[in-house]
Each structure stands twice: as structure tokens, then as C-alpha cells.
Amino acid sequence: MDSLITAAAQALAAGDPFGALNRVALREDAPALALRGIAMAQLGDLARAKALLRRAARAFGPKEAVARARCILAEAEIALVSRDLGAISGLDAARAILDRHGDRANAAHACYVEARRLLLVGRLDEAERMLAALPPSPLPIAMRAAHALVAAGIAIRRLCIGPARAALARADTAARQAGIPALLAEVESASLVLDTPAARLVARGAERLLRLDEVEALMASGALVVDASRHLVRGAGTVVPLDTRPVLFALARALAEAWPGDVPRAALVARAFRGKEADESHRARLRVEIGRLRVELRALAEIRATKRGFVLAPHSTGEVAVLARPVEGEHAAVLAFLSDGEAWSSSALALALGASQRSVQRALDELAASGTVQPVGHGRARRWMTPPVPGFPTALLLPAPMPSG
């Protein structure tokens, strides 16, 4: 590479993005564009960084595949932290190129960016496979921290709290060794998740908040749990998904909340059929729906008729409990994602929630009207955040821009 590019890359590596920009600010050739992009990303101007990196990737010559792959990787990482989950493309091909040319650190970095994306959209198995294919030990120390953070994220979402704590401890050690404050802050905010109420338990007519390890213990206790955040019923190694059957789920939840007592027919009709008076036709429909719920839950419990309604009778001797989000409301799922402190695009939220963009947009508009969330930016660049919480930075471990020359 040439003289000013070398000087600028040296400044960037020394943590002086302004020094780097000063040297290449007016240059439009590919390596200069890439350096400017990385510097702007370090300075937090992600929109400009992305545009510069995209131009750089286009400007590199046909033989400069590695340089182009690094630009694509940097752009993907920026897309990830700006929650532009739909916009990540070409990362697989870039990773293959980096791998083929022996750039192991950046190939690993690409794996880590992809694993984080899979984690955010809830594809845990794929994220785990991605990590498993990547041996952590010979990697640069910052990558090891990133690796452990993704492993912790997977363990938390799987409710394996012991392994999650162990992974966070590894991430903490590596982040301290790497001496990257943003990375350390990310580890700290991830650790906070373990000590914050994660769910609300409703059992025997009483409610209390649970931490993640208490949720894990509840799941392991053999209790029959009606999980209102995932819309399923589980117990004794059996999971009955009811997410596509809202009437059955509402009935199961009402029965579980009243357990060991029964629930009057009128109350069940009101819960399941949205507050209508229980006339004869509703009673007939209730019998049909209870019959369907019996079939669904037959591995876990019986549903017995009582004089005034129905009662849940689990096969096991364990407890019955309802697990709900700490705060329930119409848009709790949207808020749960936004509570990570990042700026999300509505399309990324729709992807992560598996919902339509329209329904997410409607939820965001209502939440914005009540001041619960706020928009940032306009048009396609618009992002949504919960009002800013200090201590939620995002570590960008950008690739070194220069492969050669």
C-alpha cells in the first residue's frame, strides 16, 4: 500500500481515527474509502461508515478479493449493531474468501458476526453450530471475548444459567485482557440480565417475579408450566405448543391460574371468547374447545368437569404455574427486544419477532404515542429505541482494513 494509507492505517490501529481521517480525507481510491469507513464506524457515524465501505468494496479491483471481503465484513458488523438484520448479505461468501486466503482472525470475526445475527433472530441451533465450527483458543483475545458472549447469549435463551454464567466469566476475563472498554461494558450489561427479573410467576393465586435461574429451576422441578411468553405448555419433558391456537391457550392459562381450584364456565367463556355473555351457544363451543384442549394436554394433565366449570388435574404430583413476562401488555414482545438498548429498525424487529412488518409498525406507533419508545432518524434509516439507558454500548470489533500492499 502507499505511504499515506500506511500512515493512516497505523493511526487507526493506534486508536486515532481522526489522525487516520486527516491523512486520507480527500482521497477516493478504494483503500482510502475503506480506511475512512472504518474510521467513521469507530467514531460512531454508522450511516456514513456503511456508505463508505460499500463504495470501497465496489472500488477494489477484481484481484483484491480479500480487501473487498473485509469491507463486506465491516459493513455486516455495522448492519448488525444498527439492527439492520435484513441488510446483511454476502457475509458467507466473504467468510469463505477470508478463510481461503488464510486470514483466520477475520474469518473467525465473520463467523462471530453471523452467530450474533442468528442469535438475535432466535435461530439458536444454527448460531451454536456456527460457534462450534470455530475453535476459540488460537484467536485474537477480543474474538475470544466475542465468542464467549455469543455462547452466553445462546445459553441464556436456552435457560442453561450455569453454562451462561461460566461463558460470561470467560467473556469478562478475555474482555479485560483485550482492554476494550466497550466490550467489557457489553459483558457487564449481559451479566445484568441474569440478576434482573425475567418473568412473573402466577401460582396458587399469588404472583412473584423470578430471575432466570429461578425460571430454570421451575422448569426442572417437574411442575406443569403454562408459559405465556412463548404460548406453550410444558412439563415432564413434554412441550405442547399452542402459539397458533389462542383460544386453547387462553383456556389453559385460566385453568392453570386457578389451580388447584376450578374455573366457572362463565369465566372461561369470558377469557377465551373475549368477554361475551355465556349463552347456550357459547357453552356448546366451550365444550368443544375444552375437548380439543384435553387432546392437546393428554400427556400432561386431565381436564375434569366440575359442578360449575372445569379443573386442571396434572398427571404428575408437581405444582402448576403460569409463567408470564414481567410486564404484560399488548406490545410486551416488541418491548422485550427493544430493552436490549439498541436501535432497531421495524423490519429487524419483524424478523426477530416472526411478525409482519405492518403489525410491528402498528405496535411501534402506539408505543411511541405513549412515549414508551422513540424513533431516531427518518425514512429507511429510521430506528426505534427505548429511551436511552446508560451502559448499553455496542462493541464494534472492526476488521483491519488492509490486506496487502
Next chain:
Amino acid sequence: MRRSSADIIREYGPFPEVERVAGVTYDGRHVWFASGDRLNALDPDSGETVRAIAVPAHAGTAFDGEHLFQIAEDRIQRIDPQSGRVVATIPAPGGGGDSGLAWAEGSLWVGQYRDRKIHQIDPRTGAILRTIESNRYVTGVTWVDGELWHGMWDGEESELRRIDPRTGAVLETIDMPPGAGVSGLESDGADRFFCGSGTSGKLRAVRRPRRDAAGR
């Protein structure tokens, strides 16, 4: 045009605290190479670095028999190798896009990397005397026995190539192995080239092809 594969005689480095080699020259005893914030003197027989001068050193390096010349940002520094002091500075012809520096016949020859040019300049003023067009990226320049050679590095490909100093026509190329870049090029005046290898931080000695009496 003759074409051959590089015969790499020896590899030096990587060296401690050297992330990349940016320019190379030879003073008759030591190979000097630029590594960002200093110039290092290497004994090519022992492979040891024997000295270093702390001076910004971002691209090409040259030696005129008395002084070292070193490109830093958009300037060429003239350095006294004894004291390590910068005794004069002239503007680099590529304005910072420069890569590769050689001394020959009273002039400095400067490669302009992505512009694929080699400038002959006045070492006192920096004035451009003439410009040779190449058709490849220029990452190192050297003269030996009246032959002008330059290093070429384009992504995964790199070569040492001898060009006609009047027309820029390629007369001969030596292919470097895949993945071996060329950043900085110098001849020892005999049968060796020294070339930097960019970000791998190594230095390589490559055999210069022998010629028969007819010069072929």
C-alpha cells in the same frame, strides 16, 4: 518477454514489533527496511537486525551512497544514517500515493502505487523530471546494471518486473508465489533482490535471473 518463477533464497523475519515492511534499500552492508515508525538495519548474512532509526517510515526507502531517503506520509525525508537526523525534506510526487523509492544516476525514482506510474525526480527539489507509465500497481522500484525493475502487487498476485525505462514496456517478469506480496524492492547490485512482504512483516531474498553474453 521472459517469464520465470521466483527463486526465494532466504526469508528473514518476522521481526519483533514489525507489523509490515513498507520499503527496502541496501547500503552495501546492511539491508534497511521501513516499518511504519522506524527504519531497521538488517545484516543479510546473520539475519539479525543491528540498528534502528526512529523516523516515520510509511513507504519506499533508498540510499544514494551517503544518505538514506525515506517516504513518510506525503514527503520524502533525507536522513543521515550516522546521526539518524532528517537533514532535508522534499514533497513526494504522488502526494502520499507513493510506494517504492530508488536512487540511480543522480535521480530519485518514485513509484505511485495505484496510479501505476514511476516518476524520476530531482532529489534536491522534488521536481518531476519525467514519468514512466506501467500497467500494474507499483509497490517497489530499483535499478541494477542499467535495468529498471519494479515490484507489482495486485491483491493475490505479485511479480518483480523489468521494464523499458523509456517506454514502460515489460521486458521480463518474475512471478512471486501465491500470497507473497511485494512491498519495497532493492537489488544488492549483484544477484539478489531484497523485497518486503507487506503485512506479513517478512523480508525475502530472491535470486536475480542470470543472463547470457547476449543479454538474454
